Amino acid sequence: MKNWKSKIIGGGLRVSAFVVLLILASIILYVLVLGIPQLKPTLFQWKYNSENVSMMPAIINTLLMIALSLTIAIPLGIGAAIFLTQYKKEGAVVKVIRMTSETLSGIPSIVYGLFGNIFFSTYCGLGYSLVSGALTMAIMILPLIMRTSEEAFLALSKGLEESSLALGAGKLRTISKVLLPSAMPGIISGIILGMGRVLGESAALIYTAGTATGMAESLLSPARTLSVHMYALTSEGLHMEEARAVAAVLMVLVLIVNFISNRLGKMVGGKNE
Amino acid sequence: MKKEGLFKFLFAAAALFSVLAVVVISLFLFASAFPTILEIGPLNFLFGKIWKPGNDIYGIFPMSVGSVYVTGISILIGVPLGLFTALYMTYFAPKRLYRVMKPAVELLSGIPSIVYGFFGLMVLVPLFRSIFGSGKSILTASVLLSFMILPTIITVSESSLRALDNSLLEGALALGDTKEKAVFRVMVPAASSGILSSVILGVGRSIGETMAVVMVAGNQPRIPGSVLDGVRTMTANIVLEMGYATDLHREALIATGAVLFVFVLILNLSFSLIRRKK
Amino acid sequence: MSEKMKTENLHLFYGEKEALKGIDISIGEKQIVSLIGPSGCGKSTFLRCLNRMNDLIKDCRIEGKIYYNGLDIYSPSSDTAKLRKNVGMVFQKPNPFPFSIFENIAYGPKTHGLRNKVKLQETVEKALSEAGLWDEVKDRLNSSAMGLSGGQMQRLCIARALAVEPDVLLLDEPTSALDPISTEKIEELLLTLKDRYTIVIVTHNMQQALRISDMTAFFLLGEMVEYGETTKMFYSPQDKRTEDYITGRFG
Numbered sequence: 001m002k003n004w005k006s007k008i009i010g011g012g013l014r015v016s017a018f019v020v021l022l023i024l025a026s027i028i029l030y031v032l033v034l035g036i037p038q039l040k041p042t043l044f045q046w047k048y049n050s051e052n053v054s055m056m057p058a059i060i061n062t063l064l065m066i067a068l069s070l071t072i073a074i075p076l077g078i079g080a081a082i083f084l085t086q087y088k089k090e091g092a093v094v095k096v097i098r099m100t101s102e103t104l105s106g107i108p109s110i111v112y113g114l115f116g117n118i119f120f121s122t123y124c125g126l127g128y129s130l131v132s133g134a135l136t137m138a139i140m141i142l143p144l145i146m147r148t149s150e151e152a153f154l155a156l157s158k159g160l161e162e163s164s165l166a167l168g169a170g171k172l173r174t175i176s177k178v179l180l181p182s183a184m185p186g187i188i189s190g191i192i193l194g195m196g197r198v199l200g201e202s203a204a205l206i207y208t209a210g211t212a213t214g215m216a217e218s219l220l221s222p223a224r225t226l227s228v229h230m231y232a233l234t235s236e237g238l239h240m241e242e243a244r245a246v247a248a249v250l251m252v253l254v255l256i257v258n259f260i261s262n263r264l265g266k267m268v269g270g271k272n273e
Numbered sequence: 274m275k276k277e278g279l280f281k282f283l284f285a286a287a288a289l290f291s292v293l294a295v296v297v298i299s300l301f302l303f304a305s306a307f308p309t310i311l312e313i314g315p316l317n318f319l320f321g322k323i324w325k326p327g328n329d330i331y332g333i334f335p336m337s338v339g340s341v342y343v344t345g346i347s348i349l350i351g352v353p354l355g356l357f358t359a360l361y362m363t364y365f366a367p368k369r370l371y372r373v374m375k376p377a378v379e380l381l382s383g384i385p386s387i388v389y390g391f392f393g394l395m396v397l398v399p400l401f402r403s404i405f406g407s408g409k410s411i412l413t414a415s416v417l418l419s420f421m422i423l424p425t426i427i428t429v430s431e432s433s434l435r436a437l438d439n440s441l442l443e444g445a446l447a448l449g450d451t452k453e454k455a456v457f458r459v460m461v462p463a464a465s466s467g468i469l470s471s472v473i474l475g476v477g478r479s480i481g482e483t484m485a486v487v488m489v490a491g492n493q494p495r496i497p498g499s500v501l502d503g504v505r506t507m508t509a510n511i512v513l514e515m516g517y518a519t520d521l522h523r524e525a526l527i528a529t530g531a532v533l534f535v536f537v538l539i540l541n542l543s544f545s546l547i548r549r550k551k
Numbered sequence: 552m553s554e555k556m557k558t559e560n561l562h563l564f565y566g567e568k569e570a571l572k573g574i575d576i577s578i579g580e581k582q583i584v585s586l587i588g589p590s591g592c593g594k595s596t597f598l599r600c601l602n603r604m605n606d607l608i609k610d611c612r613i614e615g616k617i618y619y620n621g622l623d624i625y626s627p628s629s630d631t632a633k634l635r636k637n638v639g640m641v642f643q644k645p646n647p648f649p650f651s652i653f654e655n656i657a658y659g660p661k662t663h664g665l666r667n668k669v670k671l672q673e674t675v676e677k678a679l680s681e682a683g684l685w686d687e688v689k690d691r692l693n694s695s696a697m698g699l700s701g702g703q704m705q706r707l708c709i710a711r712a713l714a715v716e717p718d719v720l721l722l723d724e725p726t727s728a729l730d731p732i733s734t735e736k737i738e739e740l741l742l743t744l745k746d747r748y749t750i751v752i753v754t755h756n757m758q759q760a761l762r763i764s765d766m767t768a769f770f771l772l773g774e775m776v777e778y779g780e781t782t783k784m785f786y787s788p789q790d791k792r793t794e795d796y797i798t799g800r801f802g
Binding site: 101106231 | 276280281283291301354355360370374376383387390394423483487488508511515516530533537538541
Binding site: 157162164178181 | 602607631633634635636640642644646648650658659708712715
């Protein structure tokens with residue numbers, strides 16, 4: 001009994017899905033089609049000057065920022081996930097930990113930026129620097145890494161733990177040599193999402209890592225990442241062509257990150273079936 | 274055995290780090306914001322209609338209104354679009370299309386704000402200017418934000434729809450409903466708390482968004498008269514002025530951040546209340 | 552024949568619920584003992600007492616004594632790791648670690664301190680040979696164990712347990728997830744292992760108990776109703792309940 005009402009509803013649903021795909025496609029195509037022709041070798045010269053508007057220092061800074069913030073966030077996130085899945089699964093403390101990690105994941109990046117500026121840059125005296133930015137980003141991606149790691153541990157079959165213990169291994173050895181390696185694909189896909197967050201972040205970095213155009217020479221040097229670079233170029237309005245090129249590079253990087261995390265996600269999903 | 278204890282302690286410390294982080298963030302934001310708000314006067318600060326740092330007048334009411342407008346309209350556009358898409362993906366999409374849509378939605382959530390902002394500035398602003406006569410406006414910002422919250426709405430709604438028992442749908446179909454009607458009459462109400470969570474998360478994302486909004490909203494710190502007027506949100510206010518602000522001006526921006534933080538805390542609280550009910 | 556393991560008046564509680572109600576059993580060396588009984592009768596719970604796997608379960612409490620080689624395994628001086636090394640266990644669902652075949656087998660010996668590469672190689676080969684898997688996998692020791700068939704995985708798990716040189720092997724329904732051909736292979740394997748190991752096996756399959764075991768214990772509602780030589784028990788059960796169970800199932 002198909003009537004006109006159902007047809008309208010069905011049509012509406014289909015159109016919505018189509019619109020969503022259209023939005024995505026137009027953003028990607030717009031950015032790539034207009035951006036890729038703007039790419040030229042001078043944009044990748046090692047040193048930035050107002051002549052070449054090179055994005056190379058920003059690319060290097062982004063890589064440094066990703067590496068540093070992950071170095072801080074990964075042990076914390078995995079450690080927390082191990083605690084919550086292998087040691088203490090319930091109780092008041094666990095509730096508080098979950099609540100706070102949810103709170104952290106809800107805080108807007110500009111508030112992280114403000115906090116980083118007040119605390120790391122000013123109170124701790126780290127200034128606008130790579131390390132201020134990385135510490136801020138580490139806190140920001142911590143809940144993401146924590147949650148994906150937790151899920152990865154929870155997805156493991158109970159049999160792995162039992163088999164290891166039945167062979168006479170202790171709890172710590174079971175965790176470090178069996179459970180952690182087994183959960184690795186899931187954890188890594190979370191880490192890659194975290195990389196994506198750092199790559200795309202600008203609001204939290206402008207006032208912590210700063211907007212200086214040079215390449216970071218030490219942990220305490222300011223470091224403008226690619227996203228911040230793009231913001232600077234766009235808001236100044238003087239270098240729109242270069243901004244398009246940066247957008248294209250960012251987009252390609254995002255596509256790569258997404259592709260990898262997707263692949264890993266499928267690997268994890270496939271194994272559990 | 275000593276090693277076991279040491280590592281348990283380390284894992285616990287890692288888990289408690291997030292608690293520490295929230296405490297320190299709250300402490301530093303509020304410790305700085307409270308005295309500032311008292312100095313400016315709570316009423317003047319929260320409900321003052323004029324923001325003129327040059328004259329030391331700091332009223333954030335226009336920015337609060339701006340944030341609420343932009344967020345509200347983005348929800349009005351984004352939620353139906355996202356929910357319908359989630360319904361389509363869950364119940365109607367052919368498998369092959371689904372396999373394209375799922376990663377597409379994930380990709381949408383991976384695109385950096387700044388790229389959204391750039392797209393808004395280069396595409397939406399000229400487009401809206403030619404249609405409505407004004408490019409940078411509440412409307413433009415809201416439309417752009419509605420794109421940005423789509424992944425949140427779609428993903429959370431879809432997973433709450435998928436968590437439902439399939440027999441619900443079969444029961445409704447057995448009573449002679451068409452699938453389209455049954456989905457709306459039975460599944461949407463059954464998943465309502467999950468859908469509501471998706472809306473709250475969407476509000477959180479929308480109200481906190483900075484870089485994309487700053488590029489398309491116009492950023493005039495005044496109470497807008499229509500959706501085609503430019504507007505400045507709280508987030509935009511911070512990012513625009515933090516670079517050169519000093520003394521009380523700087524403190525006032527931090528206080529703006531604290532107000533935003535409180536907004537988000539309230540959202541989080543209602544989110545966990547909904548989840549507990551479920 | 553000497554006694555390998557023994558329990559005395561063993562009670563086990565999950566919180567308030569009594570899951571084992573005073574089990575007395577003596578398990579002789581180099582024998583295969585089958586534990587049979589309907590689901591939920593306590594046979595798996597009992598098996599897991601013998602290498603203290605129930606320690607993992609919250610609110611699980613034990614009264615009575617369990618002896619391994621005459622030593623009380625719950626005495627404070629007993630070393631759980633060492634006990635589990637001596638009393639190996641294989642589970643219902645084949646659960647290899649998601650590592651290479653070699654690493655799966657080498658994990659146990661490494662846990663107990665074996666580092667020497669040559670010795671490890673020897674141990675792995677010996678364990679795989681004992682489990683009858685060596686010829687099938689010797690050319691792909693470094694490929695993932697997840698690529699094996701279900702039956703091969705289970706034999707890998709047996710090899711993994713053998714690699715730490717236990718003398719008792721506990722098997723918790725090892726063939727219930729396998730096809731008949733793989734099941735037969737495992738049964739043959741267990742019969743050859745009997746020369747060197749004491750084997751306690753929980754099984755739902757009564758023909759299996761009859762085919763492979765020397766002794767059989769029948770569990771019902773947390774009690775051990777009857778324990779004796781397998782053929783005797785199957786052909787002339789002493790207890791009415793045993794008879795009902797066996798005939799009901801054979802029919």
